[in-house]
Amino acid sequence: MRTIIEPFRIKSVEPLRHSTAAEREQYLEQAGYNLFGIEARHILIDLLTDSGTSAMSTEQWAAVMRGDESYAGSESFFRLKRVADELTGFRHMIPTHQGRAAERILFTVMCKPGNIVPNNTHFDTTRANIEFTGARAVDLPIPEAADTQARLDFKGNLDVAALESLIAVEGPGKIPLVIVTVTNNSGGGQPVSMANLEAVQRVCARHGIPLYLDACRFAENAWFIHEREAGYGSWSPKQIAQKMFSLADGCTFSAKKDAFANIGGFLSTNDDRLAQQETNLLILTEGFPTYGGLAGRDLDAIAVGLEEVLDPDYLRYRIASTGYLGRHIADHGVPIVEPPGGHAIYIDAARMLPHIPPPQFPGQALAVELYRHAGIRSVEIGSVMFGEAARHELLRLAIPRRVYTQSHIDYVVEAILEVNARKQEIRGLEIVEEPPFLRHFSARFRQL
Numbered sequence: 001m002r003t004i005i006e007p008f009r010i011k012s013v014e015p016l017r018h019s020t021a022a023e024r025e026q027y028l029e030q031a032g033y034n035l036f037g038i039e040a041r042h043i044l045i046d047l048l049t050d051s052g053t054s055a056m057s058t059e060q061w062a063a064v065m066r067g068d069e070s071y072a073g074s075e076s077f078f079r080l081k082r083v084a085d086e087l088t089g090f091r092h093m094i095p096t097h098q099g100r101a102a103e104r105i106l107f108t109v110m111c112k113p114g115n116i117v118p119n120n121t122h123f124d125t126t127r128a129n130i131e132f133t134g135a136r137a138v139d140l141p142i143p144e145a146a147d148t149q150a151r152l153d154f155k156g157n158l159d160v161a162a163l164e165s166l167i168a169v170e171g172p173g174k175i176p177l178v179i180v181t182v183t184n185n186s187g188g189g190q191p192v193s194m195a196n197l198e199a200v201q202r203v204c205a206r207h208g209i210p211l212y213l214d215a216c217r218f219a220e221n222a223w224f225i226h227e228r229e230a231g232y233g234s235w236s237p238k239q240i241a242q243k244m245f246s247l248a249d250g251c252t253f254s255a256k257k258d259a260f261a262n263i264g265g266f267l268s269t270n271d272d273r274l275a276q277q278e279t280n281l282l283i284l285t286e287g288f289p290t291y292g293g294l295a296g297r298d299l300d301a302i303a304v305g306l307e308e309v310l311d312p313d314y315l316r317y318r319i320a321s322t323g324y325l326g327r328h329i330a331d332h333g334v335p336i337v338e339p340p341g342g343h344a345i346y347i348d349a350a351r352m353l354p355h356i357p358p359p360q361f362p363g364q365a366l367a368v369e370l371y372r373h374a375g376i377r378s379v380e381i382g383s384v385m386f387g388e389a390a391r392h393e394l395l396r397l398a399i400p401r402r403v404y405t406q407s408h409i410d411y412v413v414e415a416i417l418e419v420n421a422r423k424q425e426i427r428g429l430e431i432v433e434e435p436p437f438l439r440h441f442s443a444r445f446r447q448l
């Protein structure tokens with residue numbers, strides 16, 4: 001059989017609520033044309049983010065009931081530790097309330113003012129936490145990643161030559177760690193190859209620099225390696241993931257992505273001395289080392305999710321369904337970041353709406369139009385989010401895990417193609433009110 005089906009059936013449902021076009025117009029006006037300001041109950045299909053929005057399985061809900069809420073030495077911690085140890089092989093696993101808490105602790109311990117931290121592409125919280133320590137976050141994506149239309153198998157790779165020259169110019173003493181983000185979220189959810197990870201590892205080892213993974217989507221990355229990289233077709237996703245982790249000295253992880261959890265994360269390392277310092281900080285800001293800011297039931301849900309996500313049937317469906325959305329709109333003339341990534345499809349709004357210049361926010365204009373037309377929420381990743389530093393004007397459609405069926409995605413495809421058919425009518429926006437930072441969350445706009 002060629003048809004790829006959702007590898008689950010539905011036991012518990014949540015109603016979706018339709019709204020009328022007139023109601024949506026009113027919600028848009030009230031929210032100042034910022035979709036973050038619209039109440040979730042007024043959204044039909046929510047593609048704002050894949051973070052913390054997964055559907056948990058019956059096994060995860062059962063694990064929630066088993067959660068041990070002991071303050072110290074909870075059984076839930078040891079269940080998560082067993083799963084994480086087997087998967088990652090790292091000596092220490094420190095739970096945190098989400099990925100950014102792991103980042104803050106890691107960089108507080110490792111970075112000093114004047115340091116430089118390279119990454120294939122820093123996620124925004126990663127960059128912010130590095131810069132908060134006075135260090136500098138440097139993105140080293142491969143040059144081809146700048147071309148949204150280039151179709152590369154591993155477009156998330158780190159530019160190894162650029163890493164070598166950065167180390168040569170700055171000196172290894174200024175670089176406390178190198179990070180590789182799998183998959184490369186800010187770069188379009190594009191995967192990193194095992195060969196690239198190995199090459200980065202060799203450079204780091206030669207200079208005595210620790211290598212960390214930002215492992216939020218490690219399983220999606222493992223599946224791309226399974227599908228695309230020579231020599232890995234017969235490896236299981238788990239074996240591939242284990243090899244990826246074995247190349248690193250530690251990782252940060254947000255359980256809100258590939259662990260199907262609604263909250264949680266962890267920080268892992270092989271360095272006993274660092275782990276001690278990290279644990280001290282954890283106690284100060286997150287909690288006791290066996291719960292780190294989470295309830296016991298959250299630790300149990302993460303433990304189960306970490307195993308479920310490596311199911312080949314799940315990963316085949318997951319990556320195919322993201323590609324399905326991407327191909328169906330791209331093959332009908334909607335420019336997307338090629339090729340489709342793991343967790344999201346990014347529409348190149350500057351290319352789709354050339355009549356709207358970047359200062360009039362083509363990505364935001366498209367997000368507003370898609371909501372107005374069909375009740376779909378997406379998010380701008382462009383000049384609203386990054387101001388003049390924006391390199392592209394994108395609209396991200398992130399796909400929550402195990403939440404929407406193919407008919408939901410077909411509805412999204414139809415809506416996008418209908419909007420595309422009358423795209424000349426879409427008007428730009430101007431900002432009428434904005435906060436001093438992270439303006440995309442609360443800025444208000446006016447239609448031009």
Ligand SMILES: *Cc1c(COP(=O)(O)O)cnc(C)c1O
Binds near residue numbers: 101
């Ligand atoms: C989500 C994410 C983070 C931060 O995790 P939170 O749980 O949202 O704090 C860090 N890096 C990447 C690549 C992410 O996608």
